[in-house]
Amino acid sequence: MFLKFKDEVSSILSSAAAIAGFETEDVALTESSHADIASSVAFKLAPKYKRSPKEICENICKNIKIPPDSYIDRAEMAGPYLNFFVSRNFLNETVLRVLLDRENFGNLNNRGKVILEHTSANPDGPLHIGHIRNSVIGDTLARILKRAGYDVETQYYINDMGRQIAVVVWGLLNFKFDKTKKKDHAIAEVYINANKSLVDEKEHSPEVDAIMKKYEISDAATDKKFKDAIDTAMEGIKETLKRMNIHHDRFIWESQFVRNGEVNRMMERIKETGRAAIKDGALMVDLNDMGIQKPLVIQRSDGTSLYTTRDLAYHEWKAAQCERMIDILGADHKLISSQLKAVLRILKLNEPEIVIFEFVSLPEGSMSTRRGVFVSADELLDEVEKAALLEVRKKRPDTDEDFKKKVASFVSIGAVRYDIVRVSPEKATTFNWAEAVDFEKQGAPFIQYAHARACSIIRNAHEEGFAFETFDPNVLLEEQEIALIKKLSGFENVIDNAARELKPNLLAIYARELADAFNQFYRYVPVLAAEPEFRAARLALVDCSRIVLANALDTLGITAPESM
RNA sequence: GGGCUCGUGGCUUAGCUUGGAUAUAGCGCCGGGCUUCUAACCCGGAUGUCGAGGGUUCGAAUCCCUCCGGGCCCGCCA
Numbered sequence: 001m002f003l004k005f006k007d008e009v010s011s012i013l014s015s016a017a018a019i020a021g022f023e024t025e026d027v028a029l030t031e032s033s034h035a036d037i038a039s040s041v042a043f044k045l046a047p048k049y050k051r052s053p054k055e056i057c058e059n060i061c062k063n064i065k066i067p068p069d070s071y072i073d074r075a076e077m078a079g080p081y082l083n084f085f086v087s088r089n090f091l092n093e094t095v096l097r098v099l100l101d102r103e104n105f106g107n108l109n110n111r112g113k114v115i116l117e118h119t120s121a122n123p124d125g126p127l128h129i130g131h132i133r134n135s136v137i138g139d140t141l142a143r144i145l146k147r148a149g150y151d152v153e154t155q156y157y158i159n160d161m162g163r164q165i166a167v168v169v170w171g172l173l174n175f176k177f178d179k180t181k182k183k184d185h186a187i188a189e190v191y192i193n194a195n196k197s198l199v200d201e202k203e204h205s206p207e208v209d210a211i212m213k214k215y216e217i218s219d220a221a222t223d224k225k226f227k228d229a230i231d232t233a234m235e236g237i238k239e240t241l242k243r244m245n246i247h248h249d250r251f252i253w254e255s256q257f258v259r260n261g262e263v264n265r266m267m268e269r270i271k272e273t274g275r276a277a278i279k280d281g282a283l284m285v286d287l288n289d290m291g292i293q294k295p296l297v298i299q300r301s302d303g304t305s306l307y308t309t310r311d312l313a314y315h316e317w318k319a320a321q322c323e324r325m326i327d328i329l330g331a332d333h334k335l336i337s338s339q340l341k342a343v344l345r346i347l348k349l350n351e352p353e354i355v356i357f358e359f360v361s362l363p364e365g366s367m368s369t370r371r372g373v374f375v376s377a378d379e380l381l382d383e384v385e386k387a388a389l390l391e392v393r394k395k396r397p398d399t400d401e402d403f404k405k406k407v408a409s410f411v412s413i414g415a416v417r418y419d420i421v422r423v424s425p426e427k428a429t430t431f432n433w434a435e436a437v438d439f440e441k442q443g444a445p446f447i448q449y450a451h452a453r454a455c456s457i458i459r460n461a462h463e464e465g466f467a468f469e470t471f472d473p474n475v476l477l478e479e480q481e482i483a484l485i486k487k488l489s490g491f492e493n494v495i496d497n498a499a500r501e502l503k504p505n506l507l508a509i510y511a512r513e514l515a516d517a518f519n520q521f522y523r524y525v526p527v528l529a530a531e532p533e534f535r536a537a538r539l540a541l542v543d544c545s546r547i548v549l550a551n552a553l554d555t556l557g558i559t560a561p562e563s564m
Numbered sequence: 565g566g567g568c569u570c571g572u573g574g575c576u577u578a579g580c581u582u583g584g585a586u587a588u589a590g591c592g593c594c595g596g597g598c599u600u601c602u603a604a605c606c607c608g609g610a611u612g613u614c615g616a617g618g619g620u621u622c623g624a625a626u627c628c629c630u631c632c633g634g635g636c637c638c639g640c641c642a
Contacts, residue, residue: 032585053584081585094606122642141575162642220640223585282640293567293638300640307642317584330638334568358569360637366635395604411604423577428570428635435591439604442590450606457601501581509578523606542601564604 001489003496005071008082009037010260012072016063018039022049022056035076035083036219036486042080048457091482092473094489097202098544105155106491107550109153110499112323116142117352119241119248119328120157123233124164125188128374129239130330130367131429135358136420136557138328139246143555145326148499153322155411160230160255162307164370166212167194168233169225170204175287182378187229192372207432218259226255240377242515244413245557254318257313260482263305266313266550270298273346279322290342294335312338316349325352326394326502331359331428332383355502376387376429385564387437403563410559414444418559442512443525444558450522451553454546455562456529461539464528470534483540487517488548495555504556511552 006029013027022045030039042057048057057080062073073087091466098105118138121131138154145152159165162526171194178186198204212220234251240248257263267283270276276285281301287294298309318325329337341351359366367374389408396404419436422443423429439445461468475483495505496512526536550560 026582028582028584030582030584034585038585043584043623078585139640164642280640284640297640302640304640306640320584331569332642333637335637336632336642337570338568358568361635391604396602425568427577429576430577438591441576445604446590449602453605454603460601505578516589519605520607522601526601528601542594561600 001071001090001097002491002493005086005489006037006493007037008041008071011037012064012066013041014080015061016060016065017045019063020056020059022060029201032081032083034078036086037084039084040080041081041082041148043343056080057082073515078351086192086486088474090489091476091485093546094485095473095476095540098488098547099216099540102547103551103554105547106147106495108496108499110145110490111452112150113321114145114150114152114326115155115318115322116145116152116326117155117157117318117328118142119246120159121237122159122162122164122231122369123187123237124168124191125185125233125369126184126373127237127377128367128369129380130374130378132240132377132380132416132431133425134290134328134330135241135244135246135422135424137243137355137504139353139557140417140421140507140555141326141328141498141502143557144498144507147495147551147555150324150499153249154247155318156251157311158230158234158251158253159307160226160253161212161215161258161305161310163212164191165226165230166208166215167191167198168229169211169215169222170194172209172225172229178312182236182239183232183429184234184240185376185378188232188369188372191369195370210559215255216258218255234386242376243381244417245559254307254310254312254343257310257317258305262313262317266309266316267299267305268345269347270312273500275346285343285346287339287342290345292335292339292342293434294339296339308336308340308343312343314342315340316347318352319344319350323558325350326355328351328355328357331356331534353502355425358428359506360429360431363430375406380436381412381416381526383433384416384437385409387439388412388415391439394563407561407564410561411448411564412447414448414553414558415439417556418444418447418508421504421556422512424503437522442516444556446559446564447515447549447553448561448564450518451546451549451560452562452564453522454518454542454549457542458539458546459562460528466528466539467534468536468539471540472533473537473540475534475537476541478521478525480517481525481538484517484521484541485547487514488544491552492549505553507555511549511556514545514549514552518549521545 010027024041024045027040028039030038042053045056046053057077066072069089071087075083089090089116101331119135121127133223142152142154168191169216173188175193177190215226270285275446276283283296283299284295284297295308337354342350385408388411392407472549494506498506527542530538553560
């Protein structure tokens with residue numbers, strides 16, 4: 001709805017400017033607290049026409065013609081600014097549209113296949129709090145893009161050819177695998193022990209090299225060892241992801257591109273470009289002219305491939321299947337991903353869009369699976385769930401234990417996801433236990449609670465036999481009602497912006513603001529106790545709020561509870 | 565040393581791509597509100613040299629330059 005309003009303002013403003021004799025492409029629309037949408041177009045035209053912004057604004061304003069059933073109520077001049085306000089018609093249609101579209105409200109009409117890769121953590125241990133920043137950003141973005149209309153496939157790229165997996169395989173032969181532990185944690189234990197022993201007793205290192213070599217050329221016995229080790233770790237990782245409402249459509253093993261010859265073909269293609277030079281027996285690509293000083297090694301002197309070579313083959317394979325590729329990567333991949341893009345550009349292949357997120361560190365420093373220094377996602381989820389259970393016991397002593405546990409579960413997952421997604425990916429963060437388990441801040445539970453309140457009103461209305469199949473939206477005149485409807489109308493605009501800019505945090509902020517608008521309405525405007533004609537319209541508005549809150553929460557991958 | 569990035573009230577944070585009207589919100593702090601649809605709520609108040617300095621502009625948190633501080637990267641690792 002808001003997008004239509006914006007389009008209408010845009011076209012009416014353009015034609016008014018044209019009639020007034022100004023040529024302009026950009027009508028400079030901006031969100032403003034002074035209006036539903038404002039334009040500073042007069043400032044932009046001032047230098048060109050050598051007249052004051054105010055004078056230009058007056059001339060444009062005079063020529064604004066608003067048609068009868070418009071979504072625009074009026075345009076007002078405020079000095080050099082032009083302020084536009086939504087009409088009653090707009091508000092009414094928003095309410096009706098939400099009720100009509102229900103769970104599809106906010107869906108957009110973009111088309112095309114998108115392959116979005118996220119998480120892709122090495123299967124050498126459990127996901128830690130840094131990995132799940134990747135997972136949550138990726139999963140939320142996938143949900144946003146789906147709502148924006150794209151056909152999204154999510155992929156987890158398994159780096160099975162790296163040295164760390166060879167270390168795990170070697171470790172499994174030499175250390176005890178603790179069957180009582182969750183599988184990914186047991187793998188981590190083996191991995192940590194193996195690394196320690198490789199550092200202390202250097203003579204084992206060649207054993208790992210031999211395992212790696214065997215896997216590169218592939219022999220049945222070695223392949224089976226790798227598969228078993230990776231499957232074991234992935235089983236635990238998938239369990240954690242599932243707990244967080246995160247699902248991958250496909251898991252792609254990097255070794256497949258070596259086995260099927262794609263990696264070799266990739267190396268040949270790069271050689272054919274004439275940009276690759278052999279230095280000390282290794283094949284290097286010079287990327288200086290693409291603004292990257294560091295040359296990229298494509299092939300080792302022993303003829304084997306490297307991570308980036310395999311990643312290039314992976315991207316070539318992906319590119320053939322979709323219109324857009326999106327990769328969610330940690331800050332340590334900045335250089336390597338720009339090298340990857342540069343090579344793809346040289347080969348005239350489609351490049352991925354890359355979302356980089358900064359690191360999550362511990363107060364004592366950075367995390368490392370290898371050294372065993374990390375907070376696992378499981379541990380975080382467990383602790384937050386414990387804290388949530390304490391909170392439910394305090395707030396809902398009237399309910400049974402099953403209910404409390406269920407609430408603690410979705411509240412904790414929501415809180416963890418929301419806490420991650422609310423901050424911009426480019427911000428480096430330091431993990432803090434006290435903050436992680438704090439439910440006082442306005443996070444996911446605040447939004448979930450608003451949804452539960454809306455459901456509660458609807459439930460009570462049904463019990464009382466109050467219907468709202470027919471109602472007159474024109475009676476929704478309270479300040480809080482109008483603010484709430486405007487907020488509801490903005491959902492599609494947020495999906496549009498978040499999908500366009502690949503910024504999931506925009507949705508997190510919106511959901512909180514919507515809950516805020518609903519809570520204010522809830523506090524000031526009685527629904528069930530109102531006169532019948534008001535009651536029906538307000539119930540409809542509560543239903544709208546319930547729907548959009550649920551849609552926003554669903555897009556954030558957070559449960560929208562009917563009760564909590 | 566070079567490259568990239570971040571720096572906004574005590575803490576966390578929005579806005580920066582595309583410059584514009586009193587800089588966003590939460591936590592914490594101070595004060596108020598449950599005979600009313602779930603108080604995980606609502607209302608009010610105090611708190612800011614938008615890291616520092618310079619520049620561009622009618623106008624800079626936003627663009628440019630220099631510097632300071634944090635993070636990440638700079639391997640025939642992944």
